[in-house]
Amino acid sequence: MKALTWQGRDKVGIENVPDPKIINRSDAIIKVTSTAICGSDLHLYGGRVPSLLKGDILGHEFMGEVMEVGRDVKNLKLGDKVVVPFNIACGKCYFCEKKMFSACDNSNPNPAIPMLGTGQATSALFGYTHMCGGYAGGQAEYVRVPYADVGPLIVPNDIDDEKVLFLSDIFPTGFMAAENCNIQPGDSVAVWGAGPVGQFAIRSAFMLGAGRVFAIDRFPERLALAEEAGAETINYEDEDVYERLQYETGGQGPDSCIDAVGMEAHGHGIDALMDDAKAMLRVQPDRAHALRQAIRCVRKAGTVSVPGVYIGMIDKFNFGMAFNKGVNFAMGQTHTHNYLKPLLERIQNGEIDPSVVISHRLTLDEAPAGYKMFQEKSHDCTKIVMHLN
Numbered sequence: 330m331k332a333l334t335w336q337g338r339d340k341v342g343i344e345n346v347p348d349p350k351i352i353n354r355s356d357a358i359i360k361v362t363s364t365a366i367c368g369s370d371l372h373l374y375g376g377r378v379p380s381l382l383k384g385d386i387l388g389h390e391f392m393g394e395v396m397e398v399g400r401d402v403k404n405l406k407l408g409d410k411v412v413v414p415f416n417i418a419c420g421k422c423y424f425c426e427k428k429m430f431s432a433c434d435n436s437n438p439n440p441a442i443p444m445l446g447t448g449q450a451t452s453a454l455f456g457y458t459h460m461c462g463g464y465a466g467g468q469a470e471y472v473r474v475p476y477a478d479v480g481p482l483i484v485p486n487d488i489d490d491e492k493v494l495f496l497s498d499i500f501p502t503g504f505m506a507a508e509n510c511n512i513q514p515g516d517s518v519a520v521w522g523a524g525p526v527g528q529f530a531i532r533s534a535f536m537l538g539a540g541r542v543f544a545i546d547r548f549p550e551r552l553a554l555a556e557e558a559g560a561e562t563i564n565y566e567d568e569d570v571y572e573r574l575q576y577e578t579g580g581q582g583p584d585s586c587i588d589a590v591g592m593e594a595h596g597h598g599i600d601a602l603m604d605d606a607k608a609m610l611r612v613q614p615d616r617a618h619a620l621r622q623a624i625r626c627v628r629k630a631g632t633v634s635v636p637g638v639y640i641g642m643i644d645k646f647n648f649g650m651a652f653n654k655g656v657n658f659a660m661g662q663t664h665t666h667n668y669l670k671p672l673l674e675r676i677q678n679g680e681i682d683p684s685v686v687i688s689h690r691l692t693l694d695e696a697p698a699g700y701k702m703f704q705e706k707s708h709d710c711t712k713i714v715m716h717l718n
């Protein structure tokens with residue numbers, strides 16, 4: 330089959346690789362019909378996450394048709410149309426039973442490396458390095474889905490792929506980021522990053538009762554998309570983010586701040602310059618300018634919710650500022666499985682059309698050019714989907 334593989338820093342290619350096979354009785358094989366490139370794929374593309382090897386198949390946002398199921402699979406049958414969550418969870422361990430699916434204890438067969446970094450290994454992810462399990466990703470014609478009774482959501486055949494594909498990751502991720510803010514009716518929420526995750530955080534914050542949402546970025550097309558959802562926009566190239574948020578909130582600061590940027594923040598100022606230098610020298614991967622700013626801007630006893638991905642030790646981290654203000658933190662890989670059904674209902678009710686974030690539709694063969702475009706944010710690129718049929 331054809332698959333998109335990592336070939337080295339800033340280089341991916343389409344290769345012919347062996348078709349996936351059922352390995353365990355709880356596996357299914359999915360024929361991929363649509364798949365997308367995520368901001369998290371950019372961290373891999375740039376070679377910033379350890380234990381990714383040349384030839385690894387990328388992709389964790391995908392959906393398709395069930396082609397084959399292992400003997401123990403009860404919930405899926407051939408021909409079902411399914412969306413697959415990006416984290417792999419067993420459904421039976423302590424964490425899965427408590428609905429903390431991204432903390433699954435069983436799905437990652439390589440826990441030793443993440444344990445060094447985090448103390449305990451978290452769940453495996455599709456197409457996301459060997460320390461996250463070494464599972465092949467879904468930017469491919471076919472993919473093996475482990476624990477097939479636990480993750481995949483069956484969706485109606487007549488619903489367009491583009492409406493439901495993002496249930497695999499970015500819609501639940503934006504939603505959980507907003508949910509973690511414990512939004513009270515009328516609250517103000519500031520969202521750093523108007524990329525795909527930020528777009529869903531903005532829309533989810535409104536769905537959960539926010540009165541005002543501020544979207545912070547520097548790309549006009551992304552800010553325009555945020556504005557369409559009702560957000561008030563702040564282009565940080567044109568104005569000081571802290572000053573504007575103070576002004577808009579009567580000197581109090583937003584009730585909640587969401588960092589939907591993560592470890593590759595762009596920025597000006599001493600902290601951003603130091604982060605850039607360290608990232609270039611490969612001594613510290615995380616560039617945390619947006620997170621530091623969110624901590625400074627949030628109101629006292631407010632919440633900083635972090636869906637943006639970080640992987641290492643952050644230097645010059647203003648933890649004392651957070652402590653003295655009594656900031657609540659919430660973060661982590663999304664417990665995607667919890668959100669599939671409720672968010673499908675919101676799509677079916679017409680509360681949201683997730684396809685509005687798509688700017689480019691490509692074939693799998695065009696995906697390498699798509700990575701470059703998405704990384705450079707060129708051609709007004711907000712979100713790329715590859716259709717395979």
Ligand SMILES: NC(=O)c1ccc[n+]([C@@H]2O[C@H](COP(=O)([O-])OP(=O)(O)OC[C@H]3O[C@@H](n4cnc5c(N)ncnc54)[C@H](O)[C@@H]3O)[C@@H](O)[C@H]2O)c1
Nearest residue numbers: 368369522524525526590591594595636637638661662663
């Ligand atoms: N927690 C999870 O489970 C999960 C799931 C999906 C994605 N993510 C992470 O969410 C983050 C965003 O993903 P995405 O797909 O939207 O990526 P993206 O790269 O398209 O968007 C990031 C946006 O942040 C903006 N930005 C950069 N520096 C900024 C700054 N200082 N202030 C404000 N905005 C700034 C960029 O201009 C860009 O528009 C990534 O770190 C990704 O890895 C996490």
Ligand SMILES: [Zn+2]
Nearest residue numbers: 367368369498
């Ligand atoms: Zn993702």
Ligand SMILES: [Zn+2]
Nearest residue numbers: 419422425433
């Ligand atoms: Zn589990």
